[in-house]
Amino acid sequence: MSDLVLQNIGKTYSNGYQAIPSIDLTIEEGEFIVLVGPSGCGKSTLLRMVAGLEGISQGELLIKGDQVNNKEPADRDIAMVFQNYALYPHMTVYDNMAYGLKNRGVAKAEIATKVSAVAQMLGLEELLTRRPKQLSGGQRQRVAMGRAMVRDPKVFLFDEPLSNLDAKLRVQMRVEIRELQRKLGTTTLYVTHDQVEAMTLADRLVVLNKGHAEQIGTPMELYLRPASTFVAEFIGSPSMNLIPSRVEQGKLQLSVDIQLDCPHVSAQSVMFGIRPEHVDISPLDQADVPFIVKAVEALGAETLVHGVLQLGDGNTPAFIVRVAGHHHFEGGETLGLTLPSQAWHLFDAQTTKRIEA
Amino acid sequence: MIENRPWLTVCSHLVLLLGVFIVALPVWVALVASTHPSSAFGSGSIPMWFGDQALANWQQALVGKEGQASDLLRMTVNSLIMALGITFGKILISLLSAYAIVFFRFPFRSAAFWVIFFTLMLPVEVRIVPTYEVVANLDLLNSYTGLTLPLIASATATFLFRQCFMSIPGELVEAARIDGAGPIRFFFDILLPLSRTNIAALFVILFIYGWNQYLWPLIVTTDDAYYTLVMSVKRMLSVSDGDIAWNQVMVSTLLAMIPPVLVVIGMQKLFVKGLVETEK
Numbered sequence: 001m002s003d004l005v006l007q008n009i010g011k012t013y014s015n016g017y018q019a020i021p022s023i024d025l026t027i028e029e030g031e032f033i034v035l036v037g038p039s040g041c042g043k044s045t046l047l048r049m050v051a052g053l054e055g056i057s058q059g060e061l062l063i064k065g066d067q068v069n070n071k072e073p074a075d076r077d078i079a080m081v082f083q084n085y086a087l088y089p090h091m092t093v094y095d096n097m098a099y100g101l102k103n104r105g106v107a108k109a110e111i112a113t114k115v116s117a118v119a120q121m122l123g124l125e126e127l128l129t130r131r132p133k134q135l136s137g138g139q140r141q142r143v144a145m146g147r148a149m150v151r152d153p154k155v156f157l158f159d160e161p162l163s164n165l166d167a168k169l170r171v172q173m174r175v176e177i178r179e180l181q182r183k184l185g186t187t188t189l190y191v192t193h194d195q196v197e198a199m200t201l202a203d204r205l206v207v208l209n210k211g212h213a214e215q216i217g218t219p220m221e222l223y224l225r226p227a228s229t230f231v232a233e234f235i236g237s238p239s240m241n242l243i244p245s246r247v248e249q250g251k252l253q254l255s256v257d258i259q260l261d262c263p264h265v266s267a268q269s270v271m272f273g274i275r276p277e278h279v280d281i282s283p284l285d286q287a288d289v290p291f292i293v294k295a296v297e298a299l300g301a302e303t304l305v306h307g308v309l310q311l312g313d314g315n316t317p318a319f320i321v322r323v324a325g326h327h328h329f330e331g332g333e334t335l336g337l338t339l340p341s342q343a344w345h346l347f348d349a350q351t352t353k354r355i356e357a
Numbered sequence: 358m359i360e361n362r363p364w365l366t367v368c369s370h371l372v373l374l375l376g377v378f379i380v381a382l383p384v385w386v387a388l389v390a391s392t393h394p395s396s397a398f399g400s401g402s403i404p405m406w407f408g409d410q411a412l413a414n415w416q417q418a419l420v421g422k423e424g425q426a427s428d429l430l431r432m433t434v435n436s437l438i439m440a441l442g443i444t445f446g447k448i449l450i451s452l453l454s455a456y457a458i459v460f461f462r463f464p465f466r467s468a469a470f471w472v473i474f475f476t477l478m479l480p481v482e483v484r485i486v487p488t489y490e491v492v493a494n495l496d497l498l499n500s501y502t503g504l505t506l507p508l509i510a511s512a513t514a515t516f517l518f519r520q521c522f523m524s525i526p527g528e529l530v531e532a533a534r535i536d537g538a539g540p541i542r543f544f545f546d547i548l549l550p551l552s553r554t555n556i557a558a559l560f561v562i563l564f565i566y567g568w569n570q571y572l573w574p575l576i577v578t579t580d581d582a583y584y585t586l587v588m589s590v591k592r593m594l595s596v597s598d599g600d601i602a603w604n605q606v607m608v609s610t611l612l613a614m615i616p617p618v619l620v621v622i623g624m625q626k627l628f629v630k631g632l633v634e635t636e637k
Contacts, residue, residue, distance in 0.1 A: 053531050074537035086528035090550040097547070100536035147536075 003029040003187040004050070004155055007192025008059035011211075017175060020044045020211040022059065030185040032178070036198035037234070039207035043191045044159055046208070050189060051080050053159050064154055074103075077335070079148035083164065085140045087132040093119075094128040097147045111150075115186070119152045121180070138169045145177070145337060149184065156181070162197065180299055199223070207231050211222055229352040231272050232345060238304060243317045244349060253308045254305040261276040269349040276322035278343035295330045303327045309337075384614070391415070392605040410604065418608040428581065429589075429609060435504075436568060436586040437616065442505035443567030444560055447514050451559075452552075456544060460530070470519070478514040481573050489576055499580040508573060514559050521555045522548065558631030561624050565617045574633035586613045 004027040005304065010159040011020040020042045028031050035043040050061060052073035061069050068076045079100075094115055101111045119125050121144045132140055136332050141161060148156055158177075162170045178201055181188050194197050199219040200206055207214045207222065207230070207342040215227040219235075226232035226240070233239040246269055290310045303323045308316040321337065329335070346355040386403060393408035409551050418429050457463075458470045481488065488507045497503030504584070533543050549556075574585045584592070590613060621628070 051531075051535065053534070073531075073535045076533070080532070080535050082528040082529050082532060084526060086526065086532035088529065088532075088547060090547075092555075099538070103537035120435075296486075310632060 002026045002062075003047075004052070004189070005030070005062040006046075006059065007062070009046070009049065009061060010047060010058040011042070012057045013353065018211065020049075023207065023211075025124075025213070025216065027187055027189070028164075029187055032181055032188045032190065032201060033206060034190045034192060034198040034202035034204075034205045035206045035208060036192055036195060039193060042211040043208045045211075047157055047159055047189060047191045050155070051078055052076050057324075061174050077154045078157055079146045079151045079153040079155075080159065081148050081161045082270045084130070085144040085161075085164075087143055089132050089142060092129050093124060093135070093143050093146075094132055096143055097150050100151050102149065107246060114152075115146075118146045121149070122146050122318060132242070138166050138173065141165060141173060144295060145180070149180075153184075153188065154188050156188040158188065160192055161190075162192070163194070163354045167354075169190075170197075177201065177223045190210040195237065199235070205235075207234055225354065226273075226345065227354050229271055229273070232347070236275055238276050238320045238322065239273050239347065241279075241317075241319050242347075243272045243309070243311075243319075245270055245272045266276075270351070270355065271347040271349050273345035274339050274343055276320040278303065278340065279321045280338045281321065281323060282336050282338045284334065284336040286338070288338050291321065291335045291337045293331055293333045293335060295331065296329050298326060300326060305329055310334075362580055363637055366486075387607045387610050390603055391611055393604055395602045395604050414604045414608050418605055418612070428584070429586070429612065430590050431582070432584050433587045433612060433616075435501075435583055436613070438501055439504045439570065439574065442501065442563050442569035443508045443564040443570070446505060447511040447563050448556060450509055450517055451511050451514035451518050452556075454515050455522055456548065458515075459519055459522040460540075460543075473512050473515050475512075476510065477516075480572075482623060485576065486570065492523035492577060498577050499583050501583070502587075503577045504574055504583065505567075508567065508570065511563070514563065517555060517559060518552065521552050525551060554627055554631035556631070557627035558629075561620055561628045564620050568613075568617050589601070 004025075008022050008024060010022045012018045017290050023046065025033075035046060035145055037043050043216070045054060050072060051176055052068070056069050056158075060067055063076060063078070073080075088099065097115045097118065106114075116125070117228065119128055122145065124139070124142055127135060127139060127143070132143065135143065141164075142163070143288065161177075162173055163209040165173060172243055174197055181309075185300070187341065190201060192201075201221055204216060205222055206216050209230050215222055215231045217225075217227075220229055222235045226235060229242055233244065271351045291305075291307050293305055293307045294309060295306040297306070303326060305321040305323065307319055307321070309319045310316060320334075347353060348355055373577075386405075389404055389407055391414055392411035393404055393414075394410045454473060458466060458473075463469075492498060492503045492507060495503075497506070501615055529547070530543070533547050538546060569587060570585070571587050572589070575588045575591075576586075578584055586609065590606060590609050593609060
């Protein structure tokens with residue numbers, strides 16, 4: 001049985017603003033789903049609707065087959081981890097974790113067993129008598145997770161839980177959250193704006209744009225076959241190069257030198273996309289297209305080259321190339337690029353949807 | 358501002374000393390006067406050093422002399438009952454109304470807040486005649502209820518608690534909701550502990566406010582069983598025959614000063630914390 005089902009879920013605020021028109025999503029038991037998108041795309045709203053902190057304007061929300069649209073957050077059997085952790089500042093770590101159980105009338109001895117089991121799992125045993133003020137950011141984060149875990153809920157909800165941590169801790173906690181979720185096997189809905197976090201954590205990703213789901217799929221599906229230019233630009237860093245071009249007589253008019261047979265394309269104007277890491281640098285006489293270097297970002301393990309393409313029709317669209325290892329390029333230098341055809345993506349310029357080859 | 362100029366240091370110390378002198382001199386005079394026999398004031402001069410009647414004066418004030426019992430202690434008790442009644446009443450009412458205004462959505466919520474806020478402009482002194490009328494009609498003259506109830510509604514405290522509650526992060530409220538804390542649990546488990554220092558600060562302010570009430574007790578009490586200490590000081594000055602017993606007046610004055618001082622000293626730490634602390 002599916003664990004969490006969103007059927008035609010929508011949110012319209014009382015002032016008439018439609019935050020989420022309609023979303024369908026079926027989440028299997030134990031799945032780790034990440035809602036990702038830029039700020040204002042409705043991802044937090046959607047999570048809060050599942051939590052019961054926001055009302056649901058339309059559609060049905062089912063948790064383990066029960067319709068919970070109008071249930072209080074406490075009765076939905078969910079647990080949430082907030083961005084600012086929302087620990088009760090006047091309670092000790094132990095009381096913070098025990099509070100939800102206490103309110104549900106769980107016996108004291110049972111609470112103690114559960115809390116200490118979770119504390120052990122998270123390495124919090126030493127900190128149980130401390131108050132949140134006396135903890136570091138990472139420890140607070142752990143306590144917030146512990147508070148969710150002791151309840152042993154049907155669904156975990158995470159609202160950008162790592163955005164207040166520094167970069168190193170974020171990577172560490174990311175791995176830890178993934179491991180814990182696997183171990184516990186609890187269905188998880190996780191909101192983030194960070195696409196790296198999304199890619200590394202998710203079983204499946206939901207890319208949200210202006211309240212609707214642009215694409216739902218595994219991280220690799222989204223990376224290899226983005227369904228729209230929005231997903232193509234959002235997933236992957238640096239994002240995919242997109243160049244407006246035309247299709248004339250079934251041929252892609254990108255430049256005089258490269259032409260792709262695309263008889264299936266009915267659209268006149270298309271977006272041609274290729275990822276920076278799928279471009280090869282080659283001698284000018286063997287290259288598909290010349291590229292003028294504007295700026296170089298040397299990161300050691302890889303080199304990002306920013307510049308412009310010199311297309312046959314006189315257009316010079318901005319372009320990024322990502323090369324493994326360290327290379328030296330001069331600003332103003334002209335390089336030759338080959339664009340392997342198996343790495344091409346085509347999108348309809350009007351609908352921004354992917355054109356399948 | 359950290360500056361190292363000797364004359365500036367001297368100047369600021371002089372100003373501070375002057376301030377201390379102005380504040381402390383009357384207290385000193387009262388303290389000294391309470392140790393002299395009542396005859397010492399007939400000449401019209403004020404003694405500036407202690408006399409030898411301290412024990413006798415205080416004994417007379419607290420115990421009474423030759424057969425007639427002193428009513429100073431009873432008045433102190435009355436004052437305490439009134440001050441504490443007003444303080445706890447105000448805190449309770451304002452906590453509840455601020456809780457309603459901040460955390461519950463109901464029609465005319467902000468109108469309710471502004472009506473409460475509006476009453477800032479209507480202290481007892483302004484509405485004293487209609488309030489007296491109401492209290493008299495309710496048959497509450499000469500009662501502790503009549504002394505405290507009309508003073509309990511407080512816009513200031515409601516406003517302070519509103520600010521305090523609004524500084525509690527929304528996520529905390531939501532976390533409590535998810536943890537299954539209903540409105541009453543949330544109030545007792547989260548809200549009260551978090552506003553502990555604010556309550557303490559208000560307690561100090563409101564206790565002094567209640568203790569220092571003069572006009573209202575003067576009007577609603579005609580039975581000396583309900584007289585308060587502060588109003589009695591004035592009454593001791595208006596004797597129709599004979600000299601004013603200044604030494605007794607000063608003892609009462611000092612006695613009237615002690616409880617507020619004790620409250621301030623006892624709660625100083627929390628008081629400052631409650632007004633300064635922003636951490637939530």
